[in-house]
Amino acid sequence: MTPVMSEGEMLMENSDLEEMVREFFAETVKVLGLPKSVGEIYGTLFISKEPLSLDDLVEQLTISKGSGSQGLKMLRTLGAVSEVEGLEGRKVFYQADLELKSLMGGVIREKIRPHLANAKEKIKQMDACNEVNDAHYDERIRKLGNWRRRAGMLLPILQKVLGK
Amino acid sequence: MTPVMSEGEMLMENSDLEEMVREFFAETVKVLGLPKSVGEIYGTLFISKEPLSLDDLVEQLTISKGSGSQGLKMLRTLGAVSEVEGLEGRKVFYQADLELKSLMGGVIREKIRPHLANAKEKIKQMDACNEVNDAHYDERIRKLGNWRRRAGMLLPILQKVLGK
DNA sequence: TTTAATGTTCAAATAAAAATGAACTTCACC
């Protein structure tokens, strides 16, 4: 709305590069099951020279305020962005946490772990359902239990390798 | 079409359990970025007492032949199902490979590795794009390279833990 | 306490992904 520009805007060179980084993350987060706009927001913050406000992001990405707000909320929940004290009024600025483990760790914590917890329940129910104790079904349910257990063991290892 | 039933059909008990397993895999594969029908097919094969043909699956799941064909194709590509020599005519029967690593390994090989290879290219392009050698951009691109490298290291570890 | 800037929510619109089904290919068997 206002014709006044925020500080960083004019000195920005290399908008090709910034665009590439945005696209890069847009694709990358899709592998993690997150929406494209979340990747674009994260990518924009990742490459930005200074923290950006919601309005900055909405303007740079030409996405709606609602989309931006929701995307930032998700990234905050994942722990992939952090708030920086805004100096002007109560506007909040965001910066990307640059570590792989922030984004990945967030996905593991918020998406994969809950899924595995749910799976544990489901498998228990299956066991209860197999009242006749059919040997074939027994064996398959046991195998499913092993799947889950093994997947559960994987996560700490993953997080360890994701490291610092 | 034909009113004649295939052998296994009548002795099937425990259709609740089978339904639960189908649903379980339908959800699980979504985490891996695969379509629901693929999970349903895999789940059906996973719990089935005998190998099933495309027609069997289409009937049990009430999905279209096209969907079934595409789903089986994907599962074959991933290495999560195998063909069993059909005795009747040239009809093919499928059975699930019951190991976690078949499905996961397939996803890693067919989806994640290609994505990482692509990422390597992209990062190279970014570097080329940063002709002024701006220190800030340099550092971010370097960090992206580290992400990719680390992710690449993760996969063999994953596959090792997925094990036998 | 009003105003205006900032941010959130959610029903509706849009875009993206998946499933359908009819046309087509292939091949075993006659």
Place this chain on the structure above:
DNA sequence: GGTGAAGTTCATTTTTATTTGAACATTAAA
């Protein structure tokens, strides 16, 4: 070669996921 069962392909339809935008909060400053 002709027939039909088996399987594939792909343009269209359906379903699901994402984005939008307008109404609604919240609060800093006047």
